[in-house]
Amino acid sequence: MRIDDAADAYATHLRDVRRLSPATVRAYRSDLADLSATAGAAELGDVDLEQLREWLWRATKRGDAKSTIARRTAAARGFFAWASEAGLIAADPSLRLVAPKRGRSLPFVATAxxxxxxxxxxxxxxxxxxxxxxxxxxxxxxxxxxxxxxxxxxxxxxxxxxxxxxxxxxxxxxxxxxxxxxxxxxxxxxxxxxxxxxxxxxxxxxxxxxxxxxxxxxxxxxxxxxxxxxxxxxxxxxxxxxTVGPHALRHSAATHLLDGGADLRTVQELLGHASLGTTQIYTHVSSERLAATYRLAHPRA
CATH class of the missing domain: 1.10.443.10 (Intergrase catalytic core)
Structure with a gap:
């Protein structure tokens, strides 16, 4: 099966079975289209680990952000795992594909x-x-x-x-x-x-x-x-x-809730995060704001 045909089927699986958001499905499908264009193999079964590593290396040399490369790694691993389970390939070439560590940047938060x-x-x-x-x-x-x-x-x-x-x-x-x-x-x-x-x-x-x-x-x-x-x-x-968009207001709402005494689990439920770990970034934001205030206000900071 050709990579593009399998990628279309995988996108349908992500949308209809895993119920991922349209934006996530589009991003993964775009990543797989880029893989198809640069991997040097048209057939799904011809892709090996070295071609996948070469694909990510090219993205790195191009200057893509670590978060983008991490998403591409996740897209490839999910795609080939699905293809292996579906019997489309004999072995999963992405098992040893490792994503770069993502630097965690704190989101923009407006003051109350x-x-x-x-x-x-x-x-x-x-x-x-x-x-x-x-x-x-x-x-x-x-x-x-x-x-x-x-x-x-x-x-x-x-x-x-x-x-x-x-x-x-x-x-x-x-x-x-x-x-x-x-x-x-x-x-x-x-x-x-x-x-x-x-x-x-x-x-x-x-x-x-x-x-x-x-x-x-x-x-x-x-x-x-x-x-x-x-x-x-x-x-x-x-x-x-x-340039800041709607997510800045989401970040601000979460941070201000924590600053005001809300517990992390409540904020997780309000934001609809599947994992508490996703919500925990806002504790770092609050800590950073606290530290910045301390440095400005304390005479021996």
């Missing part, structure tokens, strides 16, 4: 004061009644107030909202559903958008009166993740003096 000031400015703009401003305010308040992923936010339907309990029901990675609470500020921004912003945006799309998406684009259809990223980058970027 900076976010409060920014969100207050958005609330003032939204108060003028512009439907896009009302939506943008709701987007940022919900991202920061819940810590959900941008794909989870954009996937919200009206039935997923519980205004009385102030919760949203989201579908996370691996099709795992969870219910996440949000506070009064997010509730007010959301209510204002639903009453004064969403109907105006929905009216711009005559062919979809039954649209159930909570967040709408300027033409009345569901707001996409890319558009939501642009909203956050445009709003938060100048304050951060860098």
């Amino acid at each position: 004061d900076a976010l409060t000031e920014l969100l207050d400015r958005l609330a003032t703009r939204a108060g003028e009644g512009d439907p896009a401003a009302l939506r943008d305010h709701a987007v940022l308040e919900l991202l920061y107030g819940t810590g959900v992923r941008v794909s989870e936010l954009c996937g919200l339907d009206l039935d997923d909202l519980d205004g009385e309990r102030r919760t949203v029901r989201v579908m996370g990675k691996g099709a795992k559903e969870r219910v996440v609470p949000f506070g009064g500020a997010a509730a007010r921004a959301l209510d204002a958008y639903l009453v004064r912003g969403r109907p105006v945006l929905l009216a711009r799309r005559d062919d979809s009166p039954g649209e159930q998406a909570v967040l709408l684009g300027t033409r009345g259809s569901r707001l996409g993740a890319r558009a939501a990223y642009d909203i956050v980058a445009r709003t938060l970027g100048p304050a951060a003096r860098a």
